[in-house]
Amino acid sequence: MCGICGCSQTGHSGKLTPVQGKIQPVLKIGHAQTLSQVDHPPLDNARLVQVEQDLLSKNNAYAAQNRHFFQAEGIFAINLVSSPGAGKTTLLVETIKQLQGRFPIAVIEGDQQTQHDADRIRATGIPALQINTGRTCHLDAQGIGLAVMQLAVQPDSLLVIENVGNLVCPASFDLGEAHKVVVLSVTEGDDKPLKYPDMFHAADIMVLNKTDLLPYVDFDVEKCLAYALQVNPNLQVIQLSAKTGENLAQWLDWLAGQVARPSQVTPTRGIASLY
Amino acid sequence: MHELSLLENVREILEQHAVSQQFSKVRQVTLAVGQLSCVEPEALRFGFDVVMQGSLAEGAELIITELPGVGHCNQCQQQTDLPTLYAPCQHCASPLVTVLSGTEMKIKDLLVN
Numbered sequence: 001m002c003g004i005c006g007c008s009q010t011g012h013s014g015k016l017t018p019v020q021g022k023i024q025p026v027l028k029i030g031h032a033q034t035l036s037q038v039d040h041p042p043l044d045n046a047r048l049v050q051v052e053q054d055l056l057s058k059n060n061a062y063a064a065q066n067r068h069f070f071q072a073e074g075i076f077a078i079n080l081v082s083s084p085g086a087g088k089t090t091l092l093v094e095t096i097k098q099l100q101g102r103f104p105i106a107v108i109e110g111d112q113q114t115q116h117d118a119d120r121i122r123a124t125g126i127p128a129l130q131i132n133t134g135r136t137c138h139l140d141a142q143g144i145g146l147a148v149m150q151l152a153v154q155p156d157s158l159l160v161i162e163n164v165g166n167l168v169c170p171a172s173f174d175l176g177e178a179h180k181v182v183v184l185s186v187t188e189g190d191d192k193p194l195k196y197p198d199m200f201h202a203a204d205i206m207v208l209n210k211t212d213l214l215p216y217v218d219f220d221v222e223k224c225l226a227y228a229l230q231v232n233p234n235l236q237v238i239q240l241s242a243k244t245g246e247n248l249a250q251w252l253d254w255l256a257g258q259v260a261r262p263s264q265v266t267p268t269r270g271i272a273s274l275y
Numbered sequence: 276m277h278e279l280s281l282l283e284n285v286r287e288i289l290e291q292h293a294v295s296q297q298f299s300k301v302r303q304v305t306l307a308v309g310q311l312s313c314v315e316p317e318a319l320r321f322g323f324d325v326v327m328q329g330s331l332a333e334g335a336e337l338i339i340t341e342l343p344g345v346g347h348c349n350q351c352q353q354q355t356d357l358p359t360l361y362a363p364c365q366h367c368a369s370p371l372v373t374v375l376s377g378t379e380m381k382i383k384d385l386l387v388n
Contacts, residue, residue: 049318197360
């Protein structure tokens, strides 16, 4: 019996020579490929352990817990993502000004450093918690769960998670939100959806911001939308200017409509059960 | 560099399996990374040795196998190869293709003793 994987073959001679420097295709045939194309001698009683576990399994478990809690409490949570400077915080401040008083709103701010964004949100009078990620380039679901407990987010409310300004890393990390909303501004290139496809694929809503600047920049809206739909055929797009308020109503109506929807899930246990 | 966070997760998963499967040393780690996933294999290789230092996988070999991207064409309704998230359908060239697989990133197996 093979001493590594326990199979009935005996012909695994040769050196332990993993092929490096190049990604190897996975072939759907026998033994050698299951051992990652390594010819192995049965040295030192080494054995193969099948794991088949997602690298994000821990984050995804926390995200599932968060999502269940949000649904049970009627908390409509969105994860706002963009590159730095696309106007997430401005959009958020204007959104709060317009919707404040209709239902409770809470905000979790993610930045590598400083309290600046949370200070801007708190100036509107609503609770905000700043998470400084330090060297990390994204928020994760565990941090969000802890922040939600600390903020004591109210039932039947809007929770906005403003992620770290980064069009790459936050795409991978589910936070338990109902929607990932990607904000793109017209001062960026119209080919951003193709350059950073992961984020436009992970999001289901795209806000095209700063439309008041369209006369002054070389930004082809039609081309941008075609690129975005090429990456994600199901992407919904809202074009607006957070600064001038142009078409902001479409965004506000959508948010308000989502918060008003009754919960589909029966409350079972608090979010603290996982922490 | 979210690859470093992912490698921290790899280390945690190895430590959990070391208890449940009773091993004390990891000789080789095989990851399966989808062609459409958000990770860069070279960045994983770059960080692997650093993150595994001091763990039961210190000095282990890292093998990365790639899983192909596969999509479903919304236009011609056929299955198509999808090397990138924006690749058109290989049959009818429609850009409207829904991803079926290729975004995975997982630990496949370990060589341990």
